[in-house]
Amino acid sequence: MTDMPHSHSGTVALFGRPNAGKSTLLNRLVGERVSIVTHKPQTTRHRVTGIVNRPAGQLVLVDTPGLHNRRDHALNRHLNRVAAESLRGVDLAVLLVDASNPTDEDDAAARAVRQAGVDAVLVFNKIDRVRRRADLLPLTKAWSEKLDPVEVFFISALKGDGVDALADGLLEHLPEQPPLYPPDEFTTESARFLAAEIVREQLLENLHQEVPYGTTVMIESFDEQDGRIRIGALILVSEKRHKGMVIGKGAQTLKRIGTQARKSMQQLFDMPVHLELNVRVEAGWIDREGEFARLGYRR
Numbered sequence: 001m002t003d004m005p006h007s008h009s010g011t012v013a014l015f016g017r018p019n020a021g022k023s024t025l026l027n028r029l030v031g032e033r034v035s036i037v038t039h040k041p042q043t044t045r046h047r048v049t050g051i052v053n054r055p056a057g058q059l060v061l062v063d064t065p066g067l068h069n070r071r072d073h074a075l076n077r078h079l080n081r082v083a084a085e086s087l088r089g090v091d092l093a094v095l096l097v098d099a100s101n102p103t104d105e106d107d108a109a110a111r112a113v114r115q116a117g118v119d120a121v122l123v124f125n126k127i128d129r130v131r132r133r134a135d136l137l138p139l140t141k142a143w144s145e146k147l148d149p150v151e152v153f154f155i156s157a158l159k160g161d162g163v164d165a166l167a168d169g170l171l172e173h174l175p176e177q178p179p180l181y182p183p184d185e186f187t188t189e190s191a192r193f194l195a196a197e198i199v200r201e202q203l204l205e206n207l208h209q210e211v212p213y214g215t216t217v218m219i220e221s222f223d224e225q226d227g228r229i230r231i232g233a234l235i236l237v238s239e240k241r242h243k244g245m246v247i248g249k250g251a252q253t254l255k256r257i258g259t260q261a262r263k264s265m266q267q268l269f270d271m272p273v274h275l276e277l278n279v280r281v282e283a284g285w286i287d288r289e290g291e292f293a294r295l296g297y298r299r
């Protein structure tokens with residue numbers, strides 16, 4: 001009789017600057033679109049947990065808002081705090097660096113990981129964009145000094161290159177213990193939370209400049225019946241003049257947001273979805289820390 005391989009499991013924070021590819025990596029590893037992704041920085045506003053089961057064990061990944069330099073709104077400061085706090089209590093941190101474009105914000109992220117005193121794996125992402133592999137060598141050397149990582153990986157979260165090796169590599173640095181969650185769960189987030197995030201994703205995709213950053217989404221109703229889901233979502237805008245921009249001429253923009261969000265929801269929930277969107281002005285909410293908990297922003 002052969003022994004079962006020892007199973008490892010634990011929590012891993014995905015950390016790094018905005019747009020490094022953290023949420024793309026989470027989704028790629030989980031195999032579901034748990035965390036929203038756009039080309040815009042600061043898409044992720046919450047810690048989002050995704051669970052990955054592999055023969056060698058279970059990874060509990062925590063996606064985080066990107067650590068950034070903006071201090072202009074209370075929400076921006078809040079997001080940095082959420083990011084930094086996500087390093088507490090995890091077994092391991094992944095510092096994700098866009099290998100095609102390292103910036104000062106990556107340095108700040110590396111400092112935060114060091115300060116937290118958590119074991120870190122350094123992951124260079126977007127290698128599909130790096131033409132000369134030789135360019136990665138000096139990068140690795142410089143960054144290994146900044147972070148002192150337990151291991152270094154090169155991946156493309158978008159294309160999937162190196163992602164399986166990363167998952168198995170992460171497991172080796174986690175404690176030997178049974179899985180933390182049942183094998184059929186891929187997230188701890190509620191369906192309501194995921195639905196609100198999907199609407200926010202489409203706000204980011206369909207609105208320009210600062211408009212989407214001042215929006216947030218609340219799910220007012222969520223009813224699953226006879227294999228269908230009816231969802232009522234309220235879009236809050238931070239400035240009065242933004243309401244018309246979200247709705248658009250002849251309500252075209254809101255319609256497009258609704259159609260695309262509904263498609264994503266149907267894919268994720270694997271059920272027909274009826275989605276109703278409303279827009280309301282909640283002036284200045286992004287500057288009032290006291291409102292965040294009511295609007296679904298967890299510490």
Ligand SMILES: Nc1nc2c(ncn2[C@@H]2O[C@H](COP(=O)(O)OP(=O)(O)O)[C@@H](O)[C@H]2O)c(=O)[nH]1
Nearest residue numbers: 018019020021022023024037039126156157158
């Ligand atoms: N070319 C390329 N683009 C990527 C890769 N990973 C992520 N992206 C893109 O980078 C942008 C930001 O990704 P996202 O996952 O939201 O980054 P986050 O802010 O760190 O969560 C999106 O447009 C992604 O499609 C990658 O490996 N290669």
Ligand SMILES: [Mg+2]
Nearest residue numbers: 022023043044
């Ligand atoms: Mg993200």
